[in-house]
Amino acid sequence: MSEIVWAPDVVEESVLLAERRLPPADARAFRRQRDRIYRELEPDRREVRFQTLHLEWFRRLRLAAILEQTIEAHGAVLQRVRGCAVARARSNREAGADLVDASQAGSDTDRRPMLLLQVMPAALLDPAALAGWLQHELMHVSDMLDPAFGYQRTLPSSPDDPVAGNIVRDRYRVLWDVSIDGRLARAGRDIGAKRAVRAFEFAATFRMLGDRLPEVFDDWFDRVQPTHGRILAVAGNPGGRPVDAGRCPVCRLPTGAPFDSAAGLTAPVEALVRANHPGWRAEHGLCLQCRDLYEARHADFARARGLHDAGRLEVAAPHPIPIE
Amino acid sequence: MPTVRNWQLGREMSYPYDARFPSRQFAFVFNINRCIACQSCTMACKSTWTFNKGQEHMWWANVETKPYGGYPQWWDARILARLEEANPAGQVWGGAPADARFGPYGVFEGTTIFEAAATTLTPDSARVLGYLPADDEWNAPNIYEDNPVGKRGVRNQLDPTGEQLPEHKTWFFYLARICNHCSYPACLAACPRKAIYKRPEDGIVLLDQAECRGYRKCVEACPYKKSMYRGNTRTSEKCIACFPRVEGTDPETGGEPMETRCMAACIGQIRMQGLVQIAADGTWAEDRQNPLYYLVHVAKVALPLYPQFGTQPNGYYIPPRWVPRPYLRQMFGPGVDQAIDSYVNPSRELLAVLQLFRRSNRIIDRYEIQEGPKVYEGSLRGRKVELFNDTVIAFGRSGREIFRTTIEEPIHVRTNAHANSI
Ligand code: SF4
Ligand code: SF4
Ligand code: SF4
Ligand SMILES: [Zn+2]
Numbered sequence: 001m002s003e004i005v006w007a008p009d010v011v012e013e014s015v016l017l018a019e020r021r022l023p024p025a026d027a028r029a030f031r032r033q034r035d036r037i038y039r040e041l042e043p044d045r046r047e048v049r050f051q052t053l054h055l056e057w058f059r060r061l062r063l064a065a066i067l068e069q070t071i072e073a074h075g076a077v078l079q080r081v082r083g084c085a086v087a088r089a090r091s092n093r094e095a096g097a098d099l100v101d102a103s104q105a106g107s108d109t110d111r112r113p114m115l116l117l118q119v120m121p122a123a124l125l126d127p128a129a130l131a132g133w134l135q136h137e138l139m140h141v142s143d144m145l146d147p148a149f150g151y152q153r154t155l156p157s158s159p160d161d162p163v164a165g166n167i168v169r170d171r172y173r174v175l176w177d178v179s180i181d182g183r184l185a186r187a188g189r190d191i192g193a194k195r196a197v198r199a200f201e202f203a204a205t206f207r208m209l210g211d212r213l214p215e216v217f218d219d220w221f222d223r224v225q226p227t228h229g230r231i232l233a234v235a236g237n238p239g240g241r242p243v244d245a246g247r248c249p250v251c252r253l254p255t256g257a258p259f260d261s262a263a264g265l266t267a268p269v270e271a272l273v274r275a276n277h278p279g280w281r282a283e284h285g286l287c288l289q290c291r292d293l294y295e296a297r298h299a300d301f302a303r304a305r306g307l308h309d310a311g312r313l314e315v316a317a318p319h320p321i322p323i324e
Numbered sequence: 325m326p327t328v329r330n331w332q333l334g335r336e337m338s339y340p341y342d343a344r345f346p347s348r349q350f351a352f353v354f355n356i357n358r359c360i361a362c363q364s365c366t367m368a369c370k371s372t373w374t375f376n377k378g379q380e381h382m383w384w385a386n387v388e389t390k391p392y393g394g395y396p397q398w399w400d401a402r403i404l405a406r407l408e409e410a411n412p413a414g415q416v417w418g419g420a421p422a423d424a425r426f427g428p429y430g431v432f433e434g435t436t437i438f439e440a441a442a443t444t445l446t447p448d449s450a451r452v453l454g455y456l457p458a459d460d461e462w463n464a465p466n467i468y469e470d471n472p473v474g475k476r477g478v479r480n481q482l483d484p485t486g487e488q489l490p491e492h493k494t495w496f497f498y499l500a501r502i503c504n505h506c507s508y509p510a511c512l513a514a515c516p517r518k519a520i521y522k523r524p525e526d527g528i529v530l531l532d533q534a535e536c537r538g539y540r541k542c543v544e545a546c547p548y549k550k551s552m553y554r555g556n557t558r559t560s561e562k563c564i565a566c567f568p569r570v571e572g573t574d575p576e577t578g579g580e581p582m583e584t585r586c587m588a589a590c591i592g593q594i595r596m597q598g599l600v601q602i603a604a605d606g607t608w609a610e611d612r613q614n615p616l617y618y619l620v621h622v623a624k625v626a627l628p629l630y631p632q633f634g635t636q637p638n639g640y641y642i643p644p645r646w647v648p649r650p651y652l653r654q655m656f657g658p659g660v661d662q663a664i665d666s667y668v669n670p671s672r673e674l675l676a677v678l679q680l681f682r683r684s685n686r687i688i689d690r691y692e693i694q695e696g697p698k699v700y701e702g703s704l705r706g707r708k709v710e711l712f713n714d715t716v717i718a719f720g721r722s723g724r725e726i727f728r729t730t731i732e733e734p735i736h737v738r739t740n741a742h743a744n745s746i
Contacts, residue, residue, distance in 0.1 A: 091460035
């Protein structure tokens with residue numbers, strides 16, 4: 001792989017942040033050089049001079065060191081990419097590693113992809129956190145490059161249900177992250193308190209697993225050797241129940257997820273669904289969104305009724321409400 | 325370090341420069357009770373001054389949803405926390421409110437950002453206690469829009485009786501903000517190149533683009549975070565108080581001082597801006613018939629934003645009457661109870677002055693009231709209420725009448741020539 005290409009705004013911002021920690025004499029020297037560039041009024045020449053100065057100090061302050069060392073330690077990844085570029089991330093959400101197709105990068109002979117790292121410049125000033133973050137991100141990339149993993153960029157989606165596509169993508173991301181930190185831990189790497197963080201995310205995303213949650217999490221963290229297909233299978237159908245690709249009997253929207261059994265509905269919520277859909281029976285089930293909706297509506301009605309009974313709300317609810 | 329007199333804090337404080345006062349001071353009053361977060365002000369400023377490359381993240385005027393929102397995110401919580409660390413449990417007010425233009429809220433016994441710098445920072449950067457927001461904190465001008473607070477300690481649930489007045493337990497409000505053109509600007513104090521200056525004629529604080537070298541000390545120092553760095557010019561920029569309008573040199577003004585873009589655009593009619601006269605000692609010179617003077621010093625219904633920072637900001641707010649008092653006292657100081665009391669039970673004169681908001685885009689220098697007939701008598705929350713249909717007349721700097729309006733909303737009956745048109 002050729003050398004790492006740093007975006008000028010990452011270089012500049014990290015140097016400006018590092019300046020605050022410099023011994024006063026060094027900071028003054030940096031400012032003396034930088035202040036002079038403002039006298040250059042020709043925009044292109046001025047830009048070049050700023051970039052040159054910042055790069056010089058970037059090297060001098062060794063702000064690239066951790067990132068370059070960590071990447072170099074990943075020989076297997078390096079062999080499969082054509083080069084690496086570092087760009088500025090504007091938020092933690094935006095930060096991460098990805099592969100850019102050779103075709104997008106405009107190469108004719110070398111078909112290998114480019115490695116693109118998006119980092120917040122401030123991250124370069126915190127070596128320990130940066131190294132930990134990078135080893136996680138590079139494992140994503142190493143999975144993507146590994147034929148045995150079988151990564152595919154686009155996940156299956158349904159044209160009439162974009163929401164389902166987003167849900168699957170979220171679950172995919174969480175599972176993949178769990179398996180990466182799990183594998184790093186198994187390999188004896190220091191991942192700090194990551195196990196608890198991942199367990200929390202996992203629990204928030206896979207609530208439908210109920211009692212089986214801890215067991216499934218442990219399995220993915222401690223044992224599973226993931227592949228794209230395996231992650232997708234769980235992300236698409238976490239409960240492992242037979243997939244009914246039909247429409248929800250209540251809202252009649254297509255649903256990727258199996259219908260939730262209505263068993264968990266309380267009697268008044270069930271009655272509220274029936275009041276709106278007279279032909280519906282609990283055995284028909286309803287989608288998760290409908291279930292959330294009717295539970296929320298029931299809570300609202302109950303509250304409105306409470307205020308009305310207490311004499312603090314003039315208008316009663318617009319139609320008869322079955323509440324306990 | 326020199327000492328200066330801060331009338332909002334009722335005491336002297338240290339400041340890196342000697343006090344120098346303008347003859348008039350740019351100032352404004354925002355009535356939070358009326359803001360609907362339509363963001364017309366935000367967009368008026370953006371489309372006038374910050375629509376260029378490199379200014380994408382800049383919102384000199386912004387409206388944020390309190391208590392969770394903020395632009396940049398958590399700006400007030402972060403600086404309040406740093407002050408608290410510098411002076412644990414000491415950020416309190418004492419003394420009695422003075423019946424004068426110096427110390428009307430009592431005496432602030434805590435530490436300002438200038439004083440905290442001296443005790444907590446290394447000498448080199450010791451002028452102002454502040455912090456530099458990270459990139460992502462500037463990303464959202466109204467993050468947590470309309471997110472209310474529920475009962476204390478109860479998550480994901482609103483208080484079932486939270487809407488009861490006098491104070492809601494389920495609440496939020498909109499805080500409209502621009503640069504406060506402070507009397508003791510932190511941005512100015514922190515600039516190592518003296519690129520920031522305060523104009524002697526109107527107290528507007530400007531940042532000289534030819535002098536700025538992008539040190540970002542002002543961004544770090546301004547406790548209100550109203551100075552912002554621009555990556556492509558490598559200089560900082562801030563609100564310029566639309567000075568060509570305030571001066572009356574903008575062609576649109578026709579030579580008569582006009583309120584700023586963000587004021588003029590205000591749909592909720594919450595904003596009034598003017599120029600107040602400053603006395604030799606830095607307090608507001610008595611000017612009984614100036615509407616801003618009346619609201620701040622006579623009715624005492626409008627209060628400075630976070631006066632405890634110590635910059636003596638020139639933006640004043642009529643606090644939202646439904647918000648818990650401890651929160652408001654932290655934000656506007658101890659004058660909150662009296663301000664809300666005057667606003668909720670307005671005097672005959674206050675009611676008239678409140679009608680002056682946004683009837684014109686001209687700067688009002690002076691008002692007069694002509695008494696009108698009694699139009700209502702009744703009682704509200706156990707107090708007797710009388711309404712008079714007084715007429716209030718606004719005059720400009722030149723003494724010319726700008727407009728007159730009445731307490732009762734004027735009714736216009738349209739002829740039925742075009743019955744269904746708007
Ligand atoms: S609000 Fe901030 S930027 Fe504006 S004058 Fe005050 S310290 Fe300076
Ligand atoms: S006074 Fe002018 S420059 Fe300042 S925030 Fe308002 S519109 Fe923007
Ligand atoms: S224009 Fe007025 S009402 Fe609208 S958000 Fe701005 S301050 Fe509030
Ligand atoms: Zn449904």
